[in-house]
Amino acid sequence: MKKLFGKPESLTTVNHKYCPGCGHGIVHRLIAEVIDELGVREKTIGIAPVGCAVFAYDYWNFDVTEASHGRPPAVATGIKRVLPDRVVFTYQGDGDLAAIGMAETIHAANRGENITVIFINNAIYGMTTGQMAPTSLLGMKTTTTPFGREAKIAGYPIKVSELLVTLEGTTYLARGAVDSAKHVLEAKKAIKKAFEIQLSGKGYSLVEILSQCPPNWKMSVPESLEYVRKEMMTQFPLGVIKDKTGMTV
């Protein structure tokens, strides 16, 4: 009998601590599936962030290190430069990647480090329970924007993928979502392509995933999925933002 669905080898059996409806668990699985399909589990080194995904090292069944908040791109740089034939990726939230770690993000991209960055944009600080993120939408109520994010006080949501486009060091930038089966499949294709680019030595790839955080958005799971579709996708349109390879997905 052919097995149609099962646990990827790149995932452990440890139960996730994520909230019901959270996007993190889905993306963990997509990464694990891609790593299995590419047959690179035994040469992959992942970098877990500080954020809700801090426990990612317990969930992936390959080598994983932690990094301090915002510094995964620098840690990845150190690993990849020492071991250029390994597959090195970071997994980062919006606070980690686009606030405290923005300098490391931009400079790793600008050096064209041959690494893959998986960027979970949930427009909120999940782990610290719901403060404003650099990607929080205007008007969004968070625990530190109780009256809604106002540009005059807190600036504008950062479009990270678009921001990185002008850097010559970036090879592949794409944005996906995990709100529906269709988008999940597309997101997986983008993740796979990003890893393939790294494997062929073509340089820096980043896949931004719009991800729902129902508890901190103060929404039910269905409401949060609607919010991703209606509000997040308007501000952060899905699709390939840059592709220097000419490879098709």
Next chain:
Amino acid sequence: MKQLMKGSAALGEGAIQAGGGAYFGYPITPQNELTEYMSRRMLEERRVFIQAESELAAINMVFGASVAGARAMTSSSSPGVSLKQEGISYMAGCELPGLIVNVQRGGPGLGNISGSQADYFQAVRGGGHGDYQVIVLTPASVQEMYEMPSMAFSLSEKYRTPALILTDGILAQMQEPMELVKINAARSGDQSWILDGCKGRAPRKIRSLLMEEGALEAHNRHLQKKYIEIKNKEQRYQLINEQAEIMLVAYGVSARVCYTAVQEANRKGLKVGLLRPITVWPFPEKIIQELVPQVKAFLVIELSAGQMVEDVNLAVNGKTPVYFYGRAGGACVTPEEVIKEIGKI
């Protein structure tokens, strides 16, 4: 064969001869010569060199390179080393080896660019957050600048904790005859924690986050046990005139000033000696305790407002008078000033 070499270049070459595989730095005076030296030599040797975007990035690149099994290092001067403290704490927590060089300059704040010894507390008291220690070595000559990286790498690997070479702008910029002696480049310690892909073994995880009940306390107990072992086994020092009645205590550049002062004092018939700590963490407290019965007074000389003197006081524990003379803000002590202070005892 002896040759003239600058302190910073000697340290860089020493790290390369010791098998340093990856260097990450960010410009700051007075340690730029080291970064510049490495930018050329590391590429010649086909090793990793990156001018990082900040000291934060540099120490986290060291973290990554160390995770991947390289002998990794960074260097900076005081303000930049302040920025590295979070990363050093993570390395201590994750039990990663690595080398940090602090070419100290005057502080606080932006201070100035003169040599100084004002970062002693930062170096030996942990510096960053949490209960941890780094091994701190202090060279006092260009020869030692060359030989110390090898010692730092091996101690740091043996005990799986970062090592710091605490030097200053004067030693780094000084030229002196030295010999490019053969350096030991053999890696030491257990390596079964390195992340290089889980081929043929179980996946490895490197982490300092320990949330399970009691796990972090147990980890801290393990770290403290290791620090006690280092304290017991690795105290290093140089002692000149062990029969002295007045014992100067100084490290690095101020020890150089004290050499001259000791010679001058001995010529005058004064029984003056010098204890030069080579490791300042672990601090050589055992030899100080041994010296207590015979020494009438200790005189601690530093280019700071008085930091190492606290460790001397802790070791002496009130049994012998301890005097201090120092100059802060990047000013240097002269041998004449030391002689004058000896005269006051």
